[in-house]
Amino acid sequence: MNEPNLKDRFRGLPPPHQRLLRMLQDVNFGRITFCVQGGAPDFEQPWRTRQTVKLAGGTNGPRPETSLSDFELRQEQAALLEALGRLRDGADVTVEVRHGLPFLVEIEQEQQLA
Numbered sequence: 001m002n003e004p005n006l007k008d009r010f011r012g013l014p015p016p017h018q019r020l021l022r023m024l025q026d027v028n029f030g031r032i033t034f035c036v037q038g039g040a041p042d043f044e045q046p047w048r049t050r051q052t053v054k055l056a057g058g059t060n061g062p063r064p065e066t067s068l069s070d071f072e073l074r075q076e077q078a079a080l081l082e083a084l085g086r087l088r089d090g091a092d093v094t095v096e097v098r099h100g101l102p103f104l105v106e107i108e109q110e111q112q113l114a
Contacts, residue, residue: 008078011070016040017081024077025063025100027051033094039085041093063100076101083107 010018020041023032030051035042053060065071080102091109095102
């Protein structure tokens with residue numbers, strides 16, 4: 001049986017990507033806004049998180065996966081990291097998080113007009 005490619009696993013990601021995925025798991029439901037530098041989240045710039053809290057009948061708090069040292073990336077996680085790699089430095093990104101996974105991504109970046 002073939003072992004999955006290391007880049008398809010959490011442990012094979014660069015530290016900034018690992019840190020981003022952990023933040024998504026911690027927020028669980030809500031939004032995270034950050035800046036991109038070199039195709040990765042820029043942890044030198046301010047970050048904003050907005051967590052959605054269910055008041056009755058819901059489970060709040062981080063995902064159980066936060067305790068795992070490694071896991072196979074879900075399609076949504078891989079797609080987010082791939083999209084970040086295509087952005088110009090300084091792009092502002094807002095990720096809507098549902099069940100600890102990226103659901104929607106809003107990208108704001110300056111346009112160079114001719």
